[in-house]
Amino acid sequence: xxxxxxxxxxxxxxxxxxxxxxxxxxxxxxxxxxxxxxxxxxxxxxxxxxxxxxxxxxxxxxxxxxxxxxxxxxxxxxxxxxxxxxxxxxxxxxxxxxxxxxxxxxxxxxxxxxxxxxxxxxxxxxxxxxxxxxxxxxxxxxxxxxxxxxxxxxxxxxxxxxxxxxxxxxxxxxxxxxxxxxxxxxxxxxxxxxxxxxxxxxxxxxxxxxxxxxxxxxxxxxxxxxx
Amino acid sequence: xxxxxxxxxxxxxxxxxxxxxxxxxxxxxxxxxxxxxxxxxxxxxxxxxxxxxxxxxxxxxxxxxxxxxxxxxxxxxxxxxxxxxxxxxxxxxxxxxxxxxxxxxxxxxxxxxxxxxxxxxxxxxxxxxxxxxxxxxxxxxxxxxxxxxxxxxxxxxxxxxxxxxxxxxxxxxxxxxxxxxxxxxxxxxxxxxxxxxxxxxxxxxxxxxxxxxxxxxxxxxxxxxxx
DNA sequence: TCGTTAACCTGACGGCGTCAAGGTGAGATC
DNA sequence: GATCTCACCTTGACGCCGTCAGGTTAACGA
Numbered sequence: 139x140x141x142x143x144x145x146x147x148x149x150x151x152x153x154x155x156x157x158x159x160x161x162x163x164x165x166x167x168x169x170x171x172x173x174x175x176x177x178x179x180x181x182x183x184x185x186x187x188x189x190x191x192x193x194x195x196x197x198x199x200x201x202x203x204x205x206x207x208x209x210x211x212x213x214x215x216x217x218x219x220x221x222x223x224x225x226x227x228x229x230x231x232x233x234x235x236x237x238x239x240x241x242x243x244x245x246x247x248x249x250x251x252x253x254x255x256x257x258x259x260x261x262x263x264x265x266x267x268x269x270x271x272x273x274x275x276x277x278x279x280x281x282x283x284x285x286x287x288x289x290x291x292x293x294x295x296x297x298x299x300x301x302x303x304x305x306x307x308x309x310x311x312x313x314x315x316x317x318x319x320x321x322x323x324x325x326x327x328x329x330x331x332x333x334x335x336x337x338x339x340x341x342x343x344x345x346x347x348x349x350x351x352x353x354x355x356x357x358x359x360x361x362x363x364x365x
Numbered sequence: 366x367x368x369x370x371x372x373x374x375x376x377x378x379x380x381x382x383x384x385x386x387x388x389x390x391x392x393x394x395x396x397x398x399x400x401x402x403x404x405x406x407x408x409x410x411x412x413x414x415x416x417x418x419x420x421x422x423x424x425x426x427x428x429x430x431x432x433x434x435x436x437x438x439x440x441x442x443x444x445x446x447x448x449x450x451x452x453x454x455x456x457x458x459x460x461x462x463x464x465x466x467x468x469x470x471x472x473x474x475x476x477x478x479x480x481x482x483x484x485x486x487x488x489x490x491x492x493x494x495x496x497x498x499x500x501x502x503x504x505x506x507x508x509x510x511x512x513x514x515x516x517x518x519x520x521x522x523x524x525x526x527x528x529x530x531x532x533x534x535x536x537x538x539x540x541x542x543x544x545x546x547x548x549x550x551x552x553x554x555x556x557x558x559x560x561x562x563x564x565x566x567x568x569x570x571x572x573x574x575x576x577x578x579x580x581x582x583x584x585x586x587x588x589x590x591x592x
Numbered sequence: 593t594c595g596t597t598a599a600c601c602t603g604a605c606g607g608c609g610t611c612a613a614g615g616t617g618a619g620a621t622c
Numbered sequence: 623g624a625t626c627t628c629a630c631c632t633t634g635a636c637g638c639c640g641t642c643a644g645g646t647t648a649a650c651g652a
Contacts (some may be wrong), residue, residue, distance in 0.1 A: 148618060148629060171482070177609065187632050189611075198609065227574045253480045253536055255398070261539050269540075282574035284581075291543055295530075295552055302529020303522075310481055312488050313496075316518055325522055325564070332567065333560020335577065337552070339585030340559065347454045347509035350562065353591075354511075355585045358566030364580075375598060375649050404640065414601050416642075425640065 143185035155194035158184045162205045172250055175202055182214075206247035210264035213240050217271045226278035231327050233275060234300050237268075238323045241304040253305055272297065286338040299330035370412035382421035385411050389432045393475075399477055402429055433474035437491035440467050444498045453505035454562075458554050461501060461527050465550045468531040480532055499524065513565040526557035 146153050160201055161183035165174050178196055181188040195201040219234040234321050241248040251262055261269060276296070277289040303326045306313065344350060373380050388390045388410035392401050404425055408415040447459040468475040478489055488496060488541040503523070504516040512519050533540065543549055571577060 143631095145617075145630060148620095150630095176607080178607080185382070188609090189633090190631055192610075193631075225573050227571075227577065241645085249480075249482070253476075253532065255476070255535075256537060256539060261537070261541075264401055265537075279574060283578035284574040288543075290541055291549070291552070294533075294540065294549070295543070295556055296531035298533055298553055299526045299557065300529070301450055301533055302527070305480065306521075306525055306528055307530055308482075310488070312483060312485060313521065314488075314517055315521070316515075320506035321541070322518070322521070325518070328564040328567075329522055329557060329560035330526070331560070332564045333556035333558070336563050336585075337555040337559045339581050340555075341585070341589040344454075345588070345591070346452050347506060347511040350454065351510035352489055353584075353588060354566050357580075358563075358568070361580060362568040370600095372599060372648070377599095381599085403638080405638085415640090416602090417600055419641075420600075 141185055152194070154186065154190065155314060156182070158186070158191055158201070159205060159208065160184075162201060163208065166205060166246060170200055170246065172206075172246055175205070177201070186362060202250060206250040207262070208245050209247050210251070210268075210329075213237070214264070214267055214271075216240060217268055221271060221275050222231075226282060227284050227331065230275045230296070231280060231331055233272065234296065234327045234330070235323055238300055238304050238327075241301075242307060242319065245308045248304070249308055252301065253285050253309065269297070270295065283336050292334055295334060296330050299326055367409060368412055379421070381413065383418065385410075385413070385418055385421060385428070386432060386435065390435065393432060393473060397473065399429055399433075399473055402432070402466070404428070429477060433477040434489070434491050436471050436474050437478070437495075440464070441491070441494055441498075443467055444495055448498060448502050453502060453509055454511050454558065457499075457502045457506060457523070458558055460499065461523065461554045461557070462550055465527055465554075466529050468528075469534060469546065472535040475531070476479055476535055479528065480536065496520065496524070501555060511562050519561055521562060523557050529553075 143154075143157070158180060162175055162180045165183055166172060168174075175198075177191050178188050180201070181191055191201060195204065216236040217233055220236045221229050223229070225365055241252075251265070256262060259314060261363075272293045273289045276285060276293045279285040280287070280292070300323075303323065305314065307319065345353065370381075370384070383398050385407060389402055389407045392400060392406060392410055395401075402425075404418050404530040405415050407428070408418055418428060422431065444460055447463045450456070468479075478492070483489060499520045500516045503512060505522045506512040507514070507516055507519070527550075530550065534542065534546065534549075572580065
């Protein structure tokens with residue numbers, strides 16, 4: 139759309155904000171990289187002059203951030219969906235998988251918001267809500283004693299693990315990744331969940347590898363036998 | 366240094382490459398962000414005209430990458446140091462901690478190389494060597510049976526966990542991080558290590574949270590009693 | 593001394609984010 | 623219906639950026 143936009147009527151100025159966001163969103167979807175989001179390109183697409191963008195966004199950074207933030211509402215929905223009920227440990231796992239799937243479904247937006255030096259101090263507002271959800275879910279796991287310690291710290295650890303996996307998948311597609319991404323995510327989520335549950339219970343000095351392996355074998359076998 | 370560089374003698378053209386890298390390195394260290402690495406600024410600092418940079422680097426991307434790659438030799442050294450000997454599981458832990466420390470010591474370089482869409486396909490050469498080291502270390506752990514499965518896949522999982530933690534620390538300083546970074550790293554490393562060791566041994570369906578917690582308690586207690 | 597050529601420079605191009613200033617037309621006012 | 627007003631948007635420019643085509647300079651071999 140290079141046709142000139144008709145001027146909004148009085149009191150309807152903010153409409154332009156929405157149209158600019160739409161234009162930027164489309165541009166991002168088509169190009170697949172945020173480099174395509176130049177103010178000129180966005181303004182042209184919205185049928186408006188370049189500096190008009192400044193009527194609704196402080197600078198380019200604010201525009202890009204706003205564009206990428208739009209999809210994060212979806213993530214909030216995913217969290218509340220998956221944290222619904224049932225066993226809190228399983229709920230947390232579902233939640234982590236949903237997070238990973240979300241990130242891989244929106245790689246550009248995820249990169250912009252999570253893998254760049256954030257201009258504003260503090261947590262990105264959208265991520266803050268998700269984090270709050272997650273801390274609650276972890277707290278529920280602490281309640282059932284599957285986790286121990288400060289829910290915030292534990293949540294940060296779990297978040298780190300999942301974020302690490304998806305961010306590497308996004309930024310380093312050249313790594314020797316296994317075919318099945320879903321399986322990899324599952325591996326990470328289980329690793330993080332069980333690892334968190336286990337490590338706080340271990341004595342300060344752990345046995346040598348071979349003995350630890352045998353002990354873990356026994357534990358796994360016993361767990362399998364019991365049910 | 367804005368003084369003009371004296372022209373290199375015949376056959377000593379490549380010297381300029383080194384001086385440009387030095388200038389860029391200094392600029393990066395002083396500013397703390399790769400945005401300061403403009404070709405003009407680097408060239409000025411090196412006492413040379415802007416297009417002269419192109420005599421030794423294909424484009425800006427190549428220059429920035431070369432600058433950031435310089436510190437990765439150090440990481441290779443750290444790996445071989447820490448993977449030296451002793452229990453392979455412990456060695457892997459030392460290695461992961463060294464990796465994290467390295468990343469936090471060189472946040473800009475780490476971000477540029479690991480948290481951006483890599484232009485070149487395949488693993489960044491410097492990271493590839495580290496990865497090879499890590500796969501070997503994991504293979505040693507598979508040897509002692511503390512880990513199971515394909516060493517490459519397992520290594521990717523461990524790498525993901527540590528990378529996730531440090532990349533979040535670097536890109537999201539506003540998160541409610543605990544005071545003690547070292548402790549956080551330790552938590553992540555232990556989580557990843559023990560989680561990887563444990564999860565492959567568990568039955569397909571795991572017990573509900575409270576029972577799992579009790580089982581893990583018992584396991585931890587038994588392990589503590591045994592030594 | 594002179595020609596060759598490696599080493600480097602000049603000047604320019606198009607594109608970028610950003611800003612100061614000006615236009616313009618829809619709706620209120622008379 | 624004419625006029626005024628000001629919310630909405632444009633024009634034109636600035637300085638910076640990466641990049642390139644072509645020219646200049648000086649170290650060396652003959």
